[in-house]
Each structure stands twice: as C-alpha cells, then as structure tokens.
Amino acid sequence: xxxxLMVPGGRPVPxxxxxxxxxxxxxxxYYQGEGDFRNELAGVDAVLLLSPCWVNRSYEFGEQxxxxxxxxxxxxxxxxVAGYQRPRHTNYLDLLQLETQAASWWDQLxxxxxxxxxxxxxxxxxKLHRFFAGHGADSVVAVMSRIRLxxxxxxxxxxxxHTPYVEIYRxxxxxxxxSQKWGEWRNRWVNYHPLFRYSPLAGALQAVGRYAQQLxxxxxxxxxxEAPLASGEILTILKAxxxxxxxxxxxxxxxxxxxxxx
Amino acid sequence: MEKRTMIIVWSWxxxxxxxxxxxxxxxxxxxxLVVCRDLQAGPESVETLRALIDTYQSDGEVMVFLHRxxxxxxxxxxxxLSGGSTDSIVRCFLFGEGAGPIYLTRxxxxxxxxxxxxxxxxxxxxxxxxxxxxxxxxxxxxxPNHFEFVWQRYGLALYERTAELKEDFFSALGQEAEASMxxxxxxLYQLLNQPRHRQLLLRLLSFVGxxxxxxDLAQEISTFERTAYRTLAFxxxxxxxxxxxxxxxxxxxxxxxxxxxxxxxxxxxxVSLPLLRDKFDQLLLLLKD
Numbered sequence: 001x002x003x004x005l006m007v008p009g010g011r012p013v014p015x016x017x018x019x020x021x022x023x024x025x026x027x028x029x030y031y032q033g034e035g036d037f038r039n040e041l042a043g044v045d046a047v048l049l050l051s052p053c054w055v056n057r058s059y060e061f062g063e064q065x066x067x068x069x070x071x072x073x074x075x076x077x078x079x080x081v082a083g084y085q086r087p088r089h090t091n092y093l094d095l096l097q098l099e100t101q102a103a104s105w106w107d108q109l110x111x112x113x114x115x116x117x118x119x120x121x122x123x124x125x126x127k128l129h130r131f132f133a134g135h136g137a138d139s140v141v142a143v144m145s146r147i148r149l150x151x152x153x154x155x156x157x158x159x160x161x162h163t164p165y166v167e168i169y170r171x172x173x174x175x176x177x178x179s180q181k182w183g184e185w186r187n188r189w190v191n192y193h194p195l196f197r198y199s200p201l202a203g204a205l206q207a208v209g210r211y212a213q214q215l216x217x218x219x220x221x222x223x224x225x226e227a228p229l230a231s232g233e234i235l236t237i238l239k240a241x242x243x244x245x246x247x248x249x250x251x252x253x254x255x256x257x258x259x260x261x262x
Numbered sequence: 263m264e265k266r267t268m269i270i271v272w273s274w275x276x277x278x279x280x281x282x283x284x285x286x287x288x289x290x291x292x293x294x295l296v297v298c299r300d301l302q303a304g305p306e307s308v309e310t311l312r313a314l315i316d317t318y319q320s321d322g323e324v325m326v327f328l329h330r331x332x333x334x335x336x337x338x339x340x341x342x343l344s345g346g347s348t349d350s351i352v353r354c355f356l357f358g359e360g361a362g363p364i365y366l367t368r369x370x371x372x373x374x375x376x377x378x379x380x381x382x383x384x385x386x387x388x389x390x391x392x393x394x395x396x397x398x399x400x401x402x403x404x405x406p407n408h409f410e411f412v413w414q415r416y417g418l419a420l421y422e423r424t425a426e427l428k429e430d431f432f433s434a435l436g437q438e439a440e441a442s443m444x445x446x447x448x449x450l451y452q453l454l455n456q457p458r459h460r461q462l463l464l465r466l467l468s469f470v471g472x473x474x475x476x477x478d479l480a481q482e483i484s485t486f487e488r489t490a491y492r493t494l495a496f497x498x499x500x501x502x503x504x505x506x507x508x509x510x511x512x513x514x515x516x517x518x519x520x521x522x523x524x525x526x527x528x529x530x531x532x533v534s535l536p537l538l539r540d541k542f543d544q545l546l547l548l549l550k551d
Contacts, residue, residue: 011433012433012436012437014433014436014437015436015437015438015439016436017436052429054429056369057368057491057492058422058426059422059425059426059429084428084429084432084433084539085539085543086539086540086543095432095436096432096443096535096536096539097443097536099442099443100443183391186391187370187391187393190370190391191370191371
C-alpha cells in the first residue's frame with residue numbers, strides 16, 4: 001500500500017477523497033507541521049495538498065511553497081493539489097469529479113521534477129516575501145539584526161573589556177530601547193507566522209517562536225538583567241533565530257522558480 | 263495616485279475619541295484620509311453622508327463603512343451606492359459585531375479598536391499587547407500599513423467573500439455521505455435545510471438577496487457573525503456590483519443567483535455541481551479583473 005502525506009490545510013477532508021484513496025490502494029498520513037518537514041516525507045509516496053487552505057479566517061494558497069520545498073528536497077515525489085477548481089494541471093485532483101475518477105489516475109502522477117510549466121497558485125509566498133523584505137528597514141530580519149548587534153556589542157564589552165554591566169546597560173542597552181523593539185518584532189511575528197501553519201516551513205517557524213519565547217522576559221525587561229547576557233545565552237538564542245530565518249529566506253524567498261513559474 | 267478616503271460611521275463621539283479627520287503618515291499617502299463620523303441612521307444622515315462622499319469623490323476614491331448598530335442596513339447602503347453624482351467608484355460596507363478585517367481585534371492590521379478608538383488591547387501568542395493604528399495622536403495621523411491593509415481587503419471584499427462562499431459550499435457538501443456531482447430536484451435544498459448547514463443556507467439566501475432587513479434571518483446571520491468573527495451577510499450584492507464592477511460581472515451574478523434560487527434553494531430541477539461551480543468561477547473571474 002502506498003502512502004500519501006495529506007495536508008488538509010485547516011479544512012475537512014471530503015469523504016469521497018478518503019474512500020477514493022483507499023480504493024486506489026493509498027493510505028493517508030496527516031501532516032503535523034512540527035519539526036523538520038523532511039522527516040514527515042520519510043516513507044511517503046506523494047504529497048496531497050487541499051488548496052486553498054483555511055487560515056486566519058481566510059482562504060490562502062500555498063502551492064508554490066510546497067512545490068519549492070519538494071523540488072529542493074525530494075523532487076521524485078508527486079505533489080497532488082486537490083480542490084474545487086477545474087483541473088489546472090496533470091496532478092490536480094478535481095474534488096467534484098472524484099466519483100468518476102479512475103483508480104488508475106493515481107498511477108499517472110508526475111513527480112515534482114517533471115512539473116515545470118505549472119501555474120501553481122500562491123497567495124502565501126508574497127506574504128512571506130513581505131515578512132522578510134517588507135517594511136524596509138523595519139523588516140523582521142532588519143529589526144532582529146539591530147537587536148543582535150546591540151547584544152553582540154554589549155556581550156563583548158562585558159566579557160572582553162570587563163566593563164561593569166551597569167555602564168553597559170546605561171550606554172548601550174537602555175538607549176537601544178530593546179523592550180519597544182522587541183514588542184514591535186513580536187507584533188509583526190504574530191501577524192505573520194500563523195499564516196504558514198500548513199506550509200512546509202511551519203516547523204521551522206515554530207522553532208523561531210520557541211526561541212522568541214525564551215527571549216521574552218529579558219527583552220521585555222529592557223535587558224536590565226545581567227546574567228542571561230553575561231552567560232552568552234541571549235546571543236546564542238538570537239543567533240539560532242537568525243540562522244533559522246535565514247534558511248527560510250534562502251529556501252522560500254530567494255530561491256527562484258523555473259522561468260515558466262515567474 | 264488618486265486620493266483615497268474612508269468615511270467610517272462608528273461610536274467616535276458617544277464613547278470614543280470624537281469625530282474628526284485623520285491623515286495617513288508618510289509622503290506616499292499624502293491626501294489619504296479617514297473621516298470619522300458618529301451619525302445615527304436616518305434620512306438626514308444619508309444626506310450628510312452623500313454630501314461627504316461627493317466632497318471626497320471629486321478628487322479620489324471613497325469607501326464608506328456604516329456601523330449596523332447605528333441603525334444602518336442595506337437600504338442605506340443602496341441609497342449611497344446609487345446616488346453618486348460622479349463616475350468615480352464608491353464602495354460601501356456595513357460592519358459590526360466585531361467581525362471583519364476593519365477591527366484590530368480581528369486583524370492586527372485593522373483600524374478600529376475599542377470603544378470609538380484606533381487602539382485595542384488583545385492577547386496574541388499568549389502575550390497581552392496593545393495594537394494601535396495610530397502613528398501620531400497629536401497630528402491625528404494613522405499608520406500607513408493599517409490604512410493600506412483595510413483599503414486593499416475591502417477593495418477585494420466582493421471577490422473574497424464570493425470565493426469563500428464557493429469554497430465553503432463545496433467543502434460542506436464534501437462532508438456529506440450522499441455527496442454527488444448531481445442532486446435530484448429538491449434533494450440539495452433538503453440537505454441544506456439540515457441544522458448543520460444552517461449558516462451556509464443563510465449565507466446563500468443573503469447572497470441571492472432573500473434576507474430582509476430586521477428579519478429573523480438577518481438576526482440569525484448576525485448571531486453567526488458574532489461567533490464566527492466573519493462577515494457572512496451579503497448586503498445588496500447586486501447594487502455593490504453595479505457600483506464597482508463591470509456590467510459583465512453583474513450579468514454573471516444574475517445567472518448564478520438565478521440558478522441558486524431556482525435549483526438549489528427551491529425544489530426546481532436537478533442540480534449539477536460542476537455547472538454551479540462554473541457559474542461561481544465565471545463571476546469570480548470577472549470580479550478579479
């Protein structure tokens with residue numbers, strides 16, 4: 001029996017789809033969106049995305065994000081897009097035609113590597129782009145970099161120059177208004193990250209969220225506490241946040257689509 | 263770029279910061295404006311609003327938001343949509359019950375906060391945060407991304423809400439054991455009459471213009487909106503289309519609406535779901551253009 005990784009995207013899975021899959025000899029494994037999404041691809045023969053997904057009280061399309069993820073990590077897998085539109089490509093499953101769908105349809109799925117001229121719908125990728133590059137100097141990455149720079153300088157002053165923390169706080173940390181900057185970053189974060197709950201980057205964003213929670217107390221107190229900075233804990237977490245966001249940006253924002261997809 | 267004006271009738275004076283005009287921060291938004299008025303519905307308020315629309319429409323686009331709890335309903339909306347003296351577009355919406363992206367409590371890039379203000383305290387990600395659309399209270403200026411978000415979302419409101427109705431409709435039928443591509447005459451109506459599809463049935467009735475103001479059905483939709491935090495009613499859809507979309511969109515709506523009324527919402531004849539989908543898609547295509 002073959003296995004399909006089902007991404008229901010916050011929507012109920014139609015009964016006819018469940019029974020149709022069973023009849024065609026497939027079992028469904030549901031996407032969890034936790035940890036590294038590649039782990040969820042282990043032992044899977046296809047990915048099935050219900051599109052659009054229902055997230056934050058609106059319908060959003062995330063087909064390109066899935067295409068990009070699979071093309072990079074496992075392009076031998078087929079990406080099946082299921083929805084209530086007229087079929088848009090060979091791997092599009094028209095949910096209104098399921099009862100007449102031959103079981104052999106599932107045997108003719110094309111791997112992602114062969115899907116080069118597909119008009120995948122995506123409303124999430126432009127939002128991800130805005131998340132990273134939007135707001136100019138106030139983008140999530142830019143704000144995070146400024147915070148990290150302050151913390152980096154403060155830590156160096158403390159550990160290498162042995163400057164008393166009270167002075168570092170007065171001269172470097174307090175003027176940086178970390179509490180306010182962190183609040184702004186948090187606001188932007190909570191606006192965006194739930195949108196990607198059903199995307200392949202959900203697990204990575206969850207990791208950023210967990211890191212951010214570890215920073216909340218120190219940041220919202222304006223960095224007044226010496227120990228977390230002196231131990232290097234704050235900078236370590238900030239680096240982890242930066243690295244994770246950088247990886248997401250490289251993979252989903254900066255990665256170019258084949259010409260026909262642009 | 264044309265100037266953009268939002269006229270928002272809400273509890274500004276009775277509970278909040280007072281009536282007045284708010285600009286939008288930033289040089290790219292010069293001339294954009296949010297006009298705050300606290301007018302109870304009535305013949306005079308329509309006159310006042312009509313005059314305001316004419317003033318701002320003369321050199322730009324206008325969106326009007328009318329608070330239902332101030333007594334506004336579809337007829338006011340239609341009067342404002344149809345009484346324009348220029349060719350430029352005016353969009354008009356009813357809002358209330360805390361539903362829709364205009365509220366900060368529903369979307370962090372919204373505009374309206376608590377009790378006639380542009381700020382709200384909300385819990386996000388377990389954090390108690392204050393969201394505000396105000397850029398500078400002294401200058402009475404608003405943050406551009408909040409203005410832009412609300413303008414864009416409501417600019418696409420007809421498309422988005424029609425697309426949501428289509429998806430929700432087919433999604434709900436997909437859960438039914440007896441779901442099929444075609445339904446015998448009356449069978450789909452019988453199915454939609456089941457209590458589990460009540461909200462969907464009301465939305466369809468509202469879409470085809472069969473929910474009268476102040477009726478029990480209108481009240482029921484309001485109750486659903488309060489719990490779903492979504493705008494579910496379609497107020498004067500054809501008037502909205504006539505005011506903002508090409509004539510072909512209005513024709514496509516009439517075809518879809520007629521099919522829904524005759525085949526889906528009454529005994530009529532057999533219903534073909536693929537055909538119904540095509541009718542939805544045709545309208546959506548024209549709304550997106």
